[in-house]
Amino acid sequence: MHCKHELGARDLVPIFSFLFLRRRCRYCRSAIAWQYPLVEAAAALLSVLVYLAHPEPAAYAFWFIVWMILLFTIVYDIKHTIIPWSCSILLAFAALTSLFVAFDGGVHLGTPSLWMLLAGPIIAMPLFLISLVSRGAWMGWGDSALELSLGWFLGLSAGFSALMLAFWSGAIVGIGLLLVSRLGFFGYTIKSEMPFAPFLVFGAALAYFFHVNFFSTISSLF
Secondary structure (H helix, E strand, C coil): CCCCCCCCHHHCCCCHHHHHCCCECCCCCCECCCHHHHHHHHHHHHHHHHHHHCCCHHHHHHHHHHHHHHHHHHHHHHHHCCCCHHHHHHHHHHHHHHHHEECCCCCEECCCCHHHHHHHHHHHHHHHHHHHHHCCCCCCHHHHHHHHHHHHHHCHHHHHHHHHHHHHHHHHHHHHHHHHHHCCCCCCCCCCCCCCHHHHHHHHHHHHHCCCCCCHHHHHHC
């Protein structure tokens, strides 16, 4: 980004190029941001988790794309504190597709239950109401749009579990930042804006890949 030099293949090997170049551009020696290897490592980890959950080629390709869009959403929200509507629309389309298409041993059409269709709107409703009451001050409108898709992906019981995990993890990080700020390391205050998409996706990942479900006893109903 500093010297605008076109990178070659050896400069673009995920993680390893960053290590071999010792965090310096090969051409102008400016520092390379830690964002790049961290995102590359996260993408690799998600790729493995998706493969373990869906080893079938069609299913793996579909869910890999879904989680890459979610990863992009996290990075964008952290950098700009906003969730692009393009990502929300893509995820909503993918989520609705997952309700009507099954990838078990191939591609098969199916008919979702009423609760599966309602899962997205029901789980997104709390975030939407927070945004509505605060006029977007307490929570951005993009968070409820993201949660709409996550609700369709996960279903009611796992979706509510993921939402709880998102609020808990967000609260822990927020309190931690406030405590650290009191020591003079950050300028974070109670009024500082904090992206919520990373916590929503974190909760969804725990529910989806590791089957964290606080309401598993009633999941069979939905």
